[in-house]
Amino acid sequence: MVTVASRPKWLRIPRLSFWGWVGVAFGSLALLGAIGVFLVLRNLPDTGDLASYTPPLPSTVRAADGTVLTSYSRERRIFLPYKDMPPQLIHAYLSAEDKTFFTHSGLDYLGIAQAVLTNVKSLGSGKRPVGASTITQQVAKNLLLNNEVTFARKIKEAVLARRLEQALTKQQILELYLNQIFLGRNSYGVEAAAQAYFGKTVSQLDTAQMAYLAILPKAPSNYNPVGNHDKALARRNWVLGQMAANGYLTTAQRDAAIAEPLVAIRNVVPVKSRLGDYFLEDVRRELIAKFGETEADGPNSVYGGGLWIRTSIDPFIQKAAEKAMRDGLVRYDRARGWRGAAAHIETGEGWAGRLRAVNLPTGYDEWRAAVVLAKDGGSARLGFTDGSEGTLPSWGAPQVLAGVGTPALQHLKVGDVVPVSKAADGTYALRQIPAVSGGMVVQDPHTGRVLAMVGGWDARQSSFNRATQAQRQPGSTFKPIVYVTALENGFTPASIFVDAPYCVFQSRSLGKKCFRNFGGGYAGAQTMRWGLEQSRNLMTVRIAYSTGMDKVVATAKALGVGSYQPVLAIALGAGETTVLNLTNAYAQLFNAGRAGTPSLIDMVQDRNGKVIWRRDTRKCTDCNRADWAGESMPRPGGKPKQAIDARSAYQIVHLMEGVVQRGTAMNLASMDRPLAGKTGTTSGPTNVWFIGGTPDLVAGLYLGYDKPRNLGGYAQGGTIAVPIWRQFGEVVLKDAPKMPFVVPPGIRMVKIDRRSGKRVFGGTPSTERHAAVIWEAFKPESEPRRTVAPPNPNARRTVRSDADFLRNEGGIY
Numbered sequence: 044m045v046t047v048a049s050r051p052k053w054l055r056i057p058r059l060s061f062w063g064w065v066g067v068a069f070g071s072l073a074l075l076g077a078i079g080v081f082l083v084l085r086n087l088p089d090t091g092d093l094a095s096y097t098p099p100l101p102s103t104v105r106a107a108d109g110t111v112l113t114s115y116s117r118e119r120r121i122f123l124p125y126k127d128m129p130p131q132l133i134h135a136y137l138s139a140e141d142k143t144f145f146t147h148s149g150l151d152y153l154g155i156a157q158a159v160l161t162n163v164k165s166l167g168s169g170k171r172p173v174g175a176s177t178i179t180q181q182v183a184k185n186l187l188l189n190n191e192v193t194f195a196r197k198i199k200e201a202v203l204a205r206r207l208e209q210a211l212t213k214q215q216i217l218e219l220y221l222n223q224i225f226l227g228r229n230s231y232g233v234e235a236a237a238q239a240y241f242g243k244t245v246s247q248l249d250t251a252q253m254a255y256l257a258i259l260p261k262a263p264s265n266y267n268p269v270g271n272h273d274k275a276l277a278r279r280n281w282v283l284g285q286m287a288a289n290g291y292l293t294t295a296q297r298d299a300a301i302a303e304p305l306v307a308i309r310n311v312v313p314v315k316s317r318l319g320d321y322f323l324e325d326v327r328r329e330l331i332a333k334f335g336e337t338e339a340d341g342p343n344s345v346y347g348g349g350l351w352i353r354t355s356i357d358p359f360i361q362k363a364a365e366k367a368m369r370d371g372l373v374r375y376d377r378a379r380g381w382r383g384a385a386a387h388i389e390t391g392e393g394w395a396g397r398l399r400a401v402n403l404p405t406g407y408d409e410w411r412a413a414v415v416l417a418k419d420g421g422s423a424r425l426g427f428t429d430g431s432e433g434t435l436p437s438w439g440a441p442q443v444l445a446g447v448g449t450p451a452l453q454h455l456k457v458g459d460v461v462p463v464s465k466a467a468d469g470t471y472a473l474r475q476i477p478a479v480s481g482g483m484v485v486q487d488p489h490t491g492r493v494l495a496m497v498g499g500w501d502a503r504q505s506s507f508n509r510a511t512q513a514q515r516q517p518g519s520t521f522k523p524i525v526y527v528t529a530l531e532n533g534f535t536p537a538s539i540f541v542d543a544p545y546c547v548f549q550s551r552s553l554g555k556k557c558f559r560n561f562g563g564g565y566a567g568a569q570t571m572r573w574g575l576e577q578s579r580n581l582m583t584v585r586i587a588y589s590t591g592m593d594k595v596v597a598t599a600k601a602l603g604v605g606s607y608q609p610v611l612a613i614a615l616g617a618g619e620t621t622v623l624n625l626t627n628a629y630a631q632l633f634n635a636g637r638a639g640t641p642s643l644i645d646m647v648q649d650r651n652g653k654v655i656w657r658r659d660t661r662k663c664t665d666c667n668r669a670d671w672a673g674e675s676m677p678r679p680g681g682k683p684k685q686a687i688d689a690r691s692a693y694q695i696v697h698l699m700e701g702v703v704q705r706g707t708a709m710n711l712a713s714m715d716r717p718l719a720g721k722t723g724t725t726s727g728p729t730n731v732w733f734i735g736g737t738p739d740l741v742a743g744l745y746l747g748y749d750k751p752r753n754l755g756g757y758a759q760g761g762t763i764a765v766p767i768w769r770q771f772g773e774v775v776l777k778d779a780p781k782m783p784f785v786v787p788p789g790i791r792m793v794k795i796d797r798r799s800g801k802r803v804f805g806g807t808p809s810t811e812r813h814a815a816v817i818w819e820a821f822k823p824e825s826e827p828r829r830t831v832a833p834p835n836p837n838a839r840r841t842v843r844s845d846a847d848f849l850r851n852e853g854g855i856y
Contacts, residue, residue, distance in 0.1 A: 098122060098222050098232070099338055100349030100650055104326060106356045107494075107645065112316065113323055115330075115345050117337075121234040122349070122650075123245060125218040131250055131291065132233060133217065135257035138285035141178040145213055149179045149204035179204040181260070182220050226256060227263025228310050240268065240307045250296065251303040254282040268307040276305045319361045321498030321508045326354055326643050333656065334647075342649075349650030354643055355492035360485055363774040364495040364742070368483050369406050371746065371767035372500060375754075376477035380445030384459035385476065390416055395430045398460065403476070404501035405462045410474055415459045423455055425463065425471060433471045435463065440473035476500065479754070481746035482509030482622045483767075484641075485775075488630035488741050491639035492658075493623075497744075507749075514619040515745055519578045519707075519760070520723035520732045521604070521616035521625070526575055526583075527632065527687060527695040528598040529590045535825050536698055537800030540574060540582045540589075542566040547588070547611060556611070558584050561724070570800040572819070575698050576706030578722065580615055587614035601686050602628035603640070616723060626743030629734050633719070633741055635787055636692030638684040689787040690822050696784050697820045699735065704810045707761040708733065711769055712812070716781040720768075722760030727753045733764035738782050740775070742768060786820070793826045795819045802827045 101116030137144050176184070183203035207216060226236035236256050237245045248256075258266050258278040266275035280301045287297040330345045330352065338347045388397040394414060403412040413425040413433070421437040440452040447454075451473060455461070463471040477500060485495035498508035507513070530536070543565045546557040560580050566573075574582035587595050592609035599618070600606050604625055607618040627641045647656040661679035668677070699719035703711045707722040720735015729751040734743035746763055747754065754763075786792065794803045797817045806816035819826075 096219065097342065097349075097650065098219075099347030102330070102345050102348055102350035102352060104323060104352045104354060106319075106354060106358050107492075108358065109353075110358055112319060112354070112356070115327060117346050118231045119229045119235045119239065120222065120231040121238070122222055123232065123234040125214045125221075127246070128217075128221060128233070129246060129248070129253070131286075132221075132245060132248070132253045132256070134286055134289070134291035135250075135253045135282055136178075136217075136221065136260075138289050138291065139254075139257040139282045140181070140260060142285070142289055144178050144217075147177060147179075149206075149208040150177060150201055177204060178220050179207050179216055182216055182223070183207055224260045225263065226259040227267070239310070242308045249300070249303070250286075250292070251279065251283065251300040251305075254286065254300065255279045255305060255307075257282050268305055269310075272305060279305060317502070318358060318365070319356050319496065320502035321506075321510065322354070322356050322361070322493070322496040322643065324498075324502065324506055325496070325508060325511055326352070329644060330647070343647075343655060351648040351650075351652070353645045353647075355487075355494060355645055356496075356643075357494045360775055361495040363771050364483050364485055364497050367767050367771035367774070368481065368497045368744065369500065370770060371763070372477040372479055372481065373475075374766075375746065375758075375763060376475060376479055377442070381442035381451040381454075381473075381475055382445050382478065383454065384415075384456070384461050386460040387456070387458045388414060388460060390414060390426070390458050394426060395428055398426065399428045401460050402503065403460060403462060404504035405474075406476065406501040407464070410462045410464050413461055413463045413471065415455050415457050415461070417457060418455065421452070423452065433463075433465075433469075435471050435473060439463075439466060439470055442473060442475070476504070479746060479748055480509055481744060482511075482513055483742065483744035483771075484510050484623045484626045485740065485742040485771075486626055486630045486641060487739065488633040488639075488736070489739070490659075491627065491630060491641050492645070493641050493643050494740070495742075496623075496643075509745075509749075510622045512621070513745075513749075514621060515730050515747065515751075516616055516618070516725040517620055517625050517732055517745075518616040518723035518725040518730065520721050520734050520743075521599075521614070521618070521620075522575060522578065522583050522723075523632065523695050523699060523721050524599050524602065524604060524628065525587045525590070525595050525614045526571060526698060527691055528595045529571065529586050530691040530694045531598070531688060532590050532594060534571060534586070534590070535821055535827075536570065536572045536694055536819050537795055537821075537827050538571050539568050539800060540571065540585045541568050542574065542579050542582045545581050545584055547584075549610065558611070558615070570798075572698055572701055572800075573798070575721075576701045578702075578707050583614055584611050587611055598687070599628075601638075602631055604628045616725060622743050622745055626734055626741055629720075629736070629743065630741045631686050632692045632695055633736065633738065633784070634692075635689040635785070636685050636687030637689075638686040690789045690820075693784065693787050693790055694820045694822075700784070700810075701817075703735065705812050707759075708735065708765050709812065710761065710765045711735070711772070714769065714772060714776070716776065717783045718772075719784065722765060724759045727751070728756075728758045729754060731758055731760040731763045733760050733768050735768065737776065737779070738784050739779070742771060744768060789823060790820050791823065791826060792818045793821050795827060796831045799831060800827060802830045804830060 098120060099118055100120055100122055101114040103114045104112045106112055180201065222232040225231055226233070228236070228239040230236040230239040233256055234245050236259065237243055237248055240256070241248060241252055255268070255275065258275065265271060266278055268275050283292065283297050283300050286292045287294060292300070327345065334348065334350070335341050335344045336346055337344050342348060343350060385403055386401045388394065388401065398412060398414050401412060405412060411427055413427055415423050416426045416432065417424040423435040425433045425435050427433065437452055440450065442451040443449060444451055444454050462474040462476060464474055466472050480499045482499065483497040484493060486493055496510050498510045499505060542560070544557070546555055548555050558580055561578070565581065566579070569579070569582060571586065574586070588611060592611060592613065595614060596607045596609050605618055605620045607613045623641055627639065631637060631639050642658045645658050646654060649655050659679070661681045663677055663679040665677035696719045699721055700717065702708050702721055703718045708720055711718050716737065718735060718737060720733060723732035730745050730747035731754065732745045734741070736742055744764055744767060794806060794808050794816055795801060796803050797815060803816050808814070808816050808818045
């Protein structure tokens with residue numbers, strides 16, 4: 044048997060007195076407590092980081108003229124420096140939250156003792172434990188910890204509060220607190236709250252209003268000025284009393300503030316302008332790709348970085364583009380009849396709420412969603428989302444039901460939801476959201492900046508941007524790419540090609556392909572100019588074949604239209620592209636062939652005003668000279684790359700001027716200003732296009748169904764797309780100077796016979812539709828050598844008339 048005496052000394056249990064064992068127990072507990080504290084505190088965040096902490100701020104997007112368009116944020120916050128905070132606001136918060144803030148070192152020990160006693164008394168009652176958190180502790184919790192209610196978190200909070208007091212000044216701590224706290228109505232920080240509750244800035248608040256904001260940090264919903272008015276008023280008055288007790292207010296000032304009623308503005312969601320919604324969505328995506336979305340992506344994130352973004356959008360041009368495009372869609376859709384109600388709801392009690400729940404993207408600001416509440420003879424009683432009512436008379440619904448032919452009003456039923464607009468007499472007119480859609484882009488050809496963008500009827504209907512995302516066949520709007528390639532490779536505007544049947548063997552699998560003109564018919568030998576003006580398919584494929592399709596697709600790629608296989612169908616617009624890409628290609632042609640890319644954003648600044656991204660990266664060493672004395676204006680350095688020879692670019696633009704003067708876009712000729720452009724219609728026809736403009740503005744658009752289907756046999760770019768462009772142009776170009784396209788060095792303007800392409804000596808060139816003599820642009824040594832015979836009165840009777848000039852255009856592939 045092993046006895047205690049026989050054990051090694053180190054195994055023997057020492058004999059201790061009672062108090063000795065008590066000491067061991069307390070020592071063990073202290074050791075365990077120290078280990079626990081170490082484990083709790085070992086991974087505490089670094090309070091020093093808060094010295095450079097920047098709260099999440101919304102990023103603001105502005106138009107080119109500085110107009111605020113939208114902002115991106117998860118929280119409504121407006122940063123307010125401590126130096127700009129009114130003293131009484133600070134006094135209100137100190138009185139409500141931490142009256143010893145400027146004297147304690149992070150913890151209020153007396154308050155902690157009182158809280159402990161209160162919590163001990165309420166043990167087992169199920170009540171939430173009360174705290175004695177100082178403002179410093181709240182900053183530590185809000186910015187460095189979470190909201191769990193545990194003793195471990197309270198220990199962390201206390202330690203971090205002490206460290207914060209050592210790392211930051213009292214003023215810095217207050218600045219963090221008053222900009223970070225949530226105060227209800229989706230507002231974070233006192234400046235945002237002042238605007239949310241009172242529609243004022245903090246500096247405009249009176250003492251009573253400041254006291255109200257000071258009661259909100261604990262539980263904003265408990266002190267709602269509408270739902271819990273009496274409770275909120277009592278708490279506000281308590282804060283005013285504390286301010287007086289702490290020496291911040293006199294008795295008279297306190298009483299005067301208490302006598303003020305508690306009145307807050309309605310909590311309404313700010314009405315967001317829908318101008319340029321599609322443009323702004325593309326801006327948002329681009330910004331996220333550049334800077335990231337949230338704080339985790341870096342200090343300049345879109346939804347927290349407080350960025351200042353200046354875009355290229357021109358509000359005036361954008362409004363004109365949206366109006367013209369919507370009017371064009373409505374005009375086309377209205378001619379196809381009424382398709383029925385957009386939705387149907389119950390019209391019993393609560394019908395206004397059910398109507399609000401219907402997503403009816405009305406497009407126009409003056410259109411409203413309405414529900415039919417009753418029908419009485421030749422009229423209908425309408426209800427609106429705000430609960431008001433109106434009348435739809437029979438003359439307000441002249442449409443007929445598509446495929447039936449009877450008046451739309453006969454088919455309206457109680458509960459039908461329809462869009463309407465208000466008439467001059469106060470009644471309403473029935474409207475319809477078009478089933479057809481389209482896209483439009485407006486660019487500055489000199490810079491590539493996108494001045495306006497329309498991606499469809501209404502972004503609330505679909506965020507799919509038809510200006511940048513819809514891949515469509517451009518039809519004859521691709522033909523200038525073919526023609527400029529020919530001009531780059533030795534042909535001239537007066538080169539002769541035959542407008543006659545043309546077939547080509549493509550491959551064993553594809554077999555023989557025969558092309559035709561839109562509307563059929565042939566015109567024999569004609570100039571390249573006539574072929575483009577009248578959009579002749581057969582001439583275009585001959586030009587493409589003679590030039591080489593490999594060269595045509597290379598030009599298309601160089602201009603950013605797209606990458607295509609070198610097959611002849613591409614010459615007639617069979618390859619898909621977007622409105623943005625093709626409009627940008629025209630912009631490069633209009634800009635003397637200089638390479639350029641479209642851009643939506645001009646500049647991005649961080650929250651401190653530092654430029655962190657700029658579209659134009661060219662350097663201008665003399666632009667900020669202090670000693671500039673009025674000499675030649677300094678220019679940014681760098682020479683842009685040429686996508687197309689400047690002379691060829693001018694030649695194709697000059698040809699496209701003829702499209703407006705004598706060709707498929709003659710609808711624009713009466714605008715009486717230099718314009719160039721090209722129409723397009725694709726097979727079906729499923730899409731109609733027009734792209735054109737002036738030396739300083741290019742606009743392109745298409746119209747078609749999202750799921751391509753026939754637009755109708757008479758749908759053409761010249762009859763549908765051109766009128767839309769004209770409506771837009773008449774507004775935007777009304778006060779613009781009538782500037783001609785600039786003739787580059789190396790171009791000779793020569794008088795030629797418009798029909799034969801031969802040189803003319805004598806005669807007066809004209810841009811009139813039936814002009815016999817015109818100016819034509821030639822490169823050196825390329826002008827026609829043959830001349831037209833002297834005028835002969837008898838021979839003039841045999842000259843072909845212009846009656847065979849087609850008003851339609853090709854590109855039916």
